[in-house]
Amino acid sequence: METLDTTRDEDFLRLDHQICFSLHAATRAFNGVYRGALKELGLTYPQYLVLLVLWERGELPVKRIGEHLRLDSGTLSPLLKRLEAAGYVERRRSAEDERSVTARVTEDGAALREKALGVPRRIAAATGMSLEEIRDLRAQLNRLAARLDEVDPDDLTVCG
Amino acid sequence: METLDTTRDEDFLRLDHQICFSLHAATRAFNGVYRGALKELGLTYPQYLVLLVLWERGELPVKRIGEHLRLDSGTLSPLLKRLEAAGYVERRRSAEDERSVTARVTEDGAALREKALGVPRRIAAATGMSLEEIRDLRAQLNRLAARLDEVDPDDLTVCG
DNA sequence: GGCCATTCAGTTGTGCACAACTGAATTGTG
DNA sequence: CACAATTCAGTTGTGCACAACTGAATGGCC
The missing domain is CATH 1.20.5 (Single alpha-helices involved in coiled-coils or other helix-helix interfaces)
Structure with missing residues (x-):
C-alpha cells in the first residue's frame, strides 16, 4: 500500500501531487468569479470579506478584524483606508484605548449590504x-x- | 431540508458560511508553511512552483509554464527574471518562433532540485x-x- | 505578395500578503 | 511611582496576481 513513508521523494515533487497548488488554483479561480460578481459593487474580494465582518459584528478594532480574517495591520490598514476613501467605512481612534482604531460601516456601507445579498x-x-x-x-x-x-x-x- | 433554494440570502452572508474564505485562509496557511520550508532554498512558493514545472518538463515557453500554473505573462515575466537573476533559470528567445521565450533550469537550478526533494x-x-x-x-x-x-x-x- | 487578425512576452498600474520596523499607548513588575 | 515589556496601528519594501496595454512576430486569407 502507498503511504507517506513508502512514497519516494521523487513522486512527491510531481506538480499534480501538490495539494497546495490545487488549493492555490481553486482560490484564484474563486477570486476571478468574485471579481466578476463584486465588480458592480466596486469592491475587491478582500474588501468584501472585511465588510462581511463589519456587517456581521458591527464596529470592531482593526486587530479584531484581523483575527477574523487572519490578516495583519500591514494588509488591513491600507485596505481600510481605501474602503474609507470609497465612503463605505469610518475609522476612529478608540477612546478607551488610544492605541486602537475601530472601523464601522457608514450608511453607504450599510446600503451596500443590500446589494451584496x-x-x-x-x-x-x-x-x-x-x-x-x-x-x-x-x-x-x-x-x-x-x-x-x-x-x-x-x-x-x-x-x- | 436545507437546500440552495430554501436558504435565505441573510444566511449566505455569514462569514463562516463562505467556502471561499476557508479556501483563502487554507491557501495562506500553506503559503506560510512553504515560506518556512523554502527559506533555506531562497525561493518563494510561486518560484518553487515554476521550478517544479521546469524540473518535470524541461525547457518550456513562458506560455506553457503559464498553462500549467494558470498564470499569465504579467506574473511570470518578472518572476522568471528574478529566478534568472538568482542563477537558477536561463531564458532565450525561441529560434522557431521569435515571439516566444523559453525558460530552462541552469546547473544551479538542477542542483537545487536535490535540496528541494x-x-x-x-x-x-x-x-x-x-x-x-x-x-x-x-x-x-x-x-x-x-x-x-x-x-x-x-x-x-x-x-x- | 499584401494586409489584417492573432499570438506572444513584456510593461504599467492597482491591490493584496507579509516581514520587519516605528512610535505611541498601555500594562506589568518591582 | 518608575521603567521595561507588550500591544497596537501604521509604514516600508518585496513579491505575487491580474487587467489593460504595447510592440514585435506570425499565420491566414484574399
Missing part, C-alpha cells in the same frame, strides 16, 4: 456544489488550515 | 493528512476550480 448565492451556484458538499469541504479546509497554523517552523527545516 | 514530504507531514485524504481533497479542489473557471461572467451580474 445576492452575491453568495450566485457564487454558490457557480460552484455547482450542494450546500452539504460545500459545508463538508469547508470543514476539511478549516481543519487543514488550523493544523498548518500550528506547525512549528523548526519542523520544516532540513536539519529539523 | 525533501520539501513536499515535510509539507505533507505538516498537514497531518494521509496520502489518501490529500488525494481526495486535491481531486475535490481540482473539480471545483475547473467548474469555476468555466463560469460565464454574465451569470454573476445582478441582472443576469
Whole structure:
C-alpha cells in the first residue's frame, strides 16, 4: 500500500501531487468569479470579506478584524483606508484605548449590504456544489488550515 | 431540508458560511508553511512552483509554464527574471518562433532540485493528512476550480 | 505578395500578503 | 511611582496576481 513513508521523494515533487497548488488554483479561480460578481459593487474580494465582518459584528478594532480574517495591520490598514476613501467605512481612534482604531460601516456601507445579498448565492451556484458538499469541504479546509497554523517552523527545516 | 433554494440570502452572508474564505485562509496557511520550508532554498512558493514545472518538463515557453500554473505573462515575466537573476533559470528567445521565450533550469537550478526533494514530504507531514485524504481533497479542489473557471461572467451580474 | 487578425512576452498600474520596523499607548513588575 | 515589556496601528519594501496595454512576430486569407 502507498503511504507517506513508502512514497519516494521523487513522486512527491510531481506538480499534480501538490495539494497546495490545487488549493492555490481553486482560490484564484474563486477570486476571478468574485471579481466578476463584486465588480458592480466596486469592491475587491478582500474588501468584501472585511465588510462581511463589519456587517456581521458591527464596529470592531482593526486587530479584531484581523483575527477574523487572519490578516495583519500591514494588509488591513491600507485596505481600510481605501474602503474609507470609497465612503463605505469610518475609522476612529478608540477612546478607551488610544492605541486602537475601530472601523464601522457608514450608511453607504450599510446600503451596500443590500446589494451584496445576492452575491453568495450566485457564487454558490457557480460552484455547482450542494450546500452539504460545500459545508463538508469547508470543514476539511478549516481543519487543514488550523493544523498548518500550528506547525512549528523548526519542523520544516532540513536539519529539523 | 436545507437546500440552495430554501436558504435565505441573510444566511449566505455569514462569514463562516463562505467556502471561499476557508479556501483563502487554507491557501495562506500553506503559503506560510512553504515560506518556512523554502527559506533555506531562497525561493518563494510561486518560484518553487515554476521550478517544479521546469524540473518535470524541461525547457518550456513562458506560455506553457503559464498553462500549467494558470498564470499569465504579467506574473511570470518578472518572476522568471528574478529566478534568472538568482542563477537558477536561463531564458532565450525561441529560434522557431521569435515571439516566444523559453525558460530552462541552469546547473544551479538542477542542483537545487536535490535540496528541494525533501520539501513536499515535510509539507505533507505538516498537514497531518494521509496520502489518501490529500488525494481526495486535491481531486475535490481540482473539480471545483475547473467548474469555476468555466463560469460565464454574465451569470454573476445582478441582472443576469 | 499584401494586409489584417492573432499570438506572444513584456510593461504599467492597482491591490493584496507579509516581514520587519516605528512610535505611541498601555500594562506589568518591582 | 518608575521603567521595561507588550500591544497596537501604521509604514516600508518585496513579491505575487491580474487587467489593460504595447510592440514585435506570425499565420491566414484574399
